[in-house]
Amino acid sequence: MFNDLGILELVTLVVLAVLIFGPEKLPKVIQDVSRFVRKVRDFSESAKQDIRTELGPEFKDFEFEDLNPKTFLRKQLEGNEDFNELKELRSSFDLKKEMNDVADAVHGRETGSSVPSAAAASSVPAAVNGSPDLLKKQDKPDAGERPPYDSDAT
Incomplete structure (x- = not known):
């Protein structure tokens, strides 16, 4: 319940309890609180046991x-x-x-390892069809030559 309660917080709670309830009433308050917590635990355990009995024997490990x-x-x-x-x-x-x-x-860079099959498969059809690989940078055409026409770019 109080897993992340540090020493400083615990000391602060004790000082506040002493200031609020006083040193005379503090033992009675602690007993009442512990009795209440015990009753709540007993109630929850009995409720769990009732649920287990109602579910039947097939849920005994529940x-x-x-x-x-x-x-x-x-x-x-x-x-x-x-x-x-x-x-x-x-x-x-x-x-x-x-x-x-x-x-x-x-x-177009060389790698130390082999090219993955997906990349190899995607580059194979371009070479087979004879069409140029548009992802690789092409040299500039000669002065009299027209650049290749790309219908997807227009």
């Missing part, structure tokens, strides 16, 4: 913490083999390296 969506998903995904395979696939895939390889292939 925990109320499982109602938290994060806990529920964590428990469901722990036993799932597909999730483990996805984690392995994700760890083996380096998006930044793949993007750099594709950018190098587009700009």
Whole structure:
């Protein structure tokens, strides 16, 4: 309940309690508060037990913490083999390296590793069709030669 309560906050609460209730009434107030907390815990435990008995024997392993969506998903995904395979696939895939390889292939630079299959596949049809690769910078045409006509650019 008070997991993030530091020493300074605790001392401040004690000083405030002494100032508000006084040293004479403080032990009685602490007893009343502890009795109230105990009653609330007993009430919540009995309510949980009633719910478990009403749900029946098929829910005997039911925990109320499982109602938290994060806990529920964590428990469901722990036993799932597909999730483990996805984690392995994700760890083996380096998006930044793949993007750099594709950018190098587009700009015509040589890479240390092989060109990814997607970039290689996209450059193959241009060479097969005989059409020029529009992504590569072309040399300027001679003075008498007209520049190539690009119908998509007009």
